[in-house]
Amino acid sequence: MPRRTKLAPRKTPTQERSRATVDALVQATADLLVRDGYEKLTTNRVAERAGVNIASLYQFFPGKEALVAEVRRRHVEAQQVAMREAMTELRGQGLEATVRALVSMGVAAHAVNPKLHHALTEELPARVSRVGQPEEDPVLAEARKVFERLSVGVEDMERALWMVDTVAHAVIHRGVIERPGDLASGALTEELVTLLLRYLRRR
Amino acid sequence: MPRRTKLAPRKTPTQERSRATVDALVQATADLLVRDGYEKLTTNRVAERAGVNIASLYQFFPGKEALVAEVRRRHVEAQQVAMREAMTELRGQGLEATVRALVSMGVAAHAVNPKLHHALTEELPARVSRVGQPEEDPVLAEARKVFERLSVGVEDMERALWMVDTVAHAVIHRGVIERPGDLASGALTEELVTLLLRYLRRR
Amino acid sequence: MPRRTKLAPRKTPTQERSRATVDALVQATADLLVRDGYEKLTTNRVAERAGVNIASLYQFFPGKEALVAEVRRRHVEAQQVAMREAMTELRGQGLEATVRALVSMGVAAHAVNPKLHHALTEELPARVSRVGQPEEDPVLAEARKVFERLSVGVEDMERALWMVDTVAHAVIHRGVIERPGDLASGALTEELVTLLLRYLRRR
């Protein structure tokens, strides 16, 4: 394992002023990421845009990957907050309600900050993007339980879960960009729910 | 629309010698892309690896984006060749055979050069990747005809096509990386075909 | 109007250390300009001669034009200082004394740093040279007042001023290079004064 240190922030700012500095840096990173993409993201530009001295940047972050990692961490956090509501509905429901809830959660997650989301998923090189979030998706874990309880007629549960995850993500993700109207109207969601239910309801 | 010129090659090589040079450059680009990702791709490295003077590189390509564009062009070309066989099965078949053929084509396309495919789809920033291939997928066009002929019970044909496209791509794409075993055994394909058929067969 | 930004310095140095750096850069630019001409002036050479890292150069100047512009700015400043003395004589004098003073001022200006002056006026492409000093010559403004007060017998005052300006500049300018002896002895100055007086004294 090489310097994974590259990804973690350096100092956790405790004082008031420092936190403002860090926030400015993270915000600037997000802005530049959205506007110009990862390629043109440089530590100098981030510092300049944040109105922070470049040396200060290095006081808190070991490099630009760490900045991006922090941006993603905060974004994921925000997404999880957004999902938490729909999450509750997940318990003790029937299959349709469950699937509907799962899809809603996905949509909610994508609605948090679509542009940043796009930048984080599409502009980032996979190497940068993938690192640091290998944990099992809590939503998937929850879904597994529900599906098992409902004894969905599926051969390989893991595979089915993977399919659902893959399909739902893809439809929502591409939908945000290519069919925003259908997403907003709920038509796309409906289509997705139909697809998933037909897939899961087997004899 | 800024200078799209950045993407087109500069000179088209006419002599034998220069064609070799260009090929070496394109090959080197592909190699480096696979090995180190787009981020670390530099014109200097490409030239060096190709054993070509940097100035020669610029004689034929205006920059690294053009190199990558050419790599992608060739890759897509190879994919289309690979798909052409399965393409023939598409005509005059029933729904299941059609869907099965479509999936096979997708798999075949992904089998051409998986590592390069991965690099081109995952490592490339969307800005770079998306540009220059806005043409309608010929496969989709074909699929539309078949579906219409079979009068698939679907409300909005375009949407359904989009769904099929999105879902199939996602499953195959992620499958290549995350479930290569299932793909090789045909299990994943079968699962995908099932899913698509259930989605398309409505009353 | 393209990025005129290319001409203005980037950062204004605040600390002692950086002021020295900037001075070294400007001085090196002037030296190289005099020695090798504008053509052979490169940012690398400037940085090297100044004993400054090339990146530091770009921290303060956006390119070589800005360096040259700064050199010129300082040179003009020095010239104006040199002219200020003779300037005082300009007030409340008769025509001859006035013309003599004007000529003296021109000579004084050209005496500041003849080699640099030559480099700036002869070696620089007009595009580079002309830009950024379109302001009305304060000397001319002064001369106009004097001429008007003396009610010089001239049809078109503006044209006459332009003539005087043009003629005086040319004689002094070419004189510095081609007839330095005559200039030093005062003979050329005398000739010029004679010429101007005869031109201005009409009935």
Added chain:
Amino acid sequence: MPRRTKLAPRKTPTQERSRATVDALVQATADLLVRDGYEKLTTNRVAERAGVNIASLYQFFPGKEALVAEVRRRHVEAQQVAMREAMTELRGQGLEATVRALVSMGVAAHAVNPKLHHALTEELPARVSRVGQPEEDPVLAEARKVFERLSVGVEDMERALWMVDTVAHAVIHRGVIERPGDLASGALTEELVTLLLRYLRRR
């Protein structure tokens, strides 16, 4: 004396085709000089614009200075042709007619190809510009004779000639750029003639 060869053309083209090539190169050089200035003049660009292979360029010219020298040679030639008419009037006239003729010749020379003239005199670095035309101006030689015959009341004939030359050139040269209206109307010429006559007519 270093490789003055740098300035002379290499081969004098005898065949039809070659002359066309050379002409295209010279013309392209002139065009680029006018449009983009000496700085951006490169052999590659000249060849490209002329529609001539770069290697062919080097068959006829040893470098870009030689190209420019040839452009200037042709321009001067054209100017001399243009001056030849007015030249004839120079013989056996009185002072005023002579001066008037001299000025006319200067104006005629500047009228040949003003833009190219400007490029050649203002954009070219002195080092490049000055080389290769050190010969005594035939016009000046002629003027000397006339002045001597008319026994103009001047102390130092050489100096006076130099003054006339300098002043006339400057007024016309700057006039072309800054007062084209006055030049076209003849007002500027008149002013210049007046100035010169008053200078030359002394007791």
Added chain:
DNA sequence: CATGAATGAGTTTTCATTCAT
């Protein structure tokens, strides 16, 4: 002769990162 190709040697410019105060 003409042409496509090739290239050594730059030139411009930027980046990530460190240092002294």
Added chain:
DNA sequence: CATGAATGAAAACTCATTCAT
């Protein structure tokens, strides 16, 4: 801690010039 300054290293791109066919 913060900040202005500094810099090694390299990336992007160009130029004059030559060579093989």
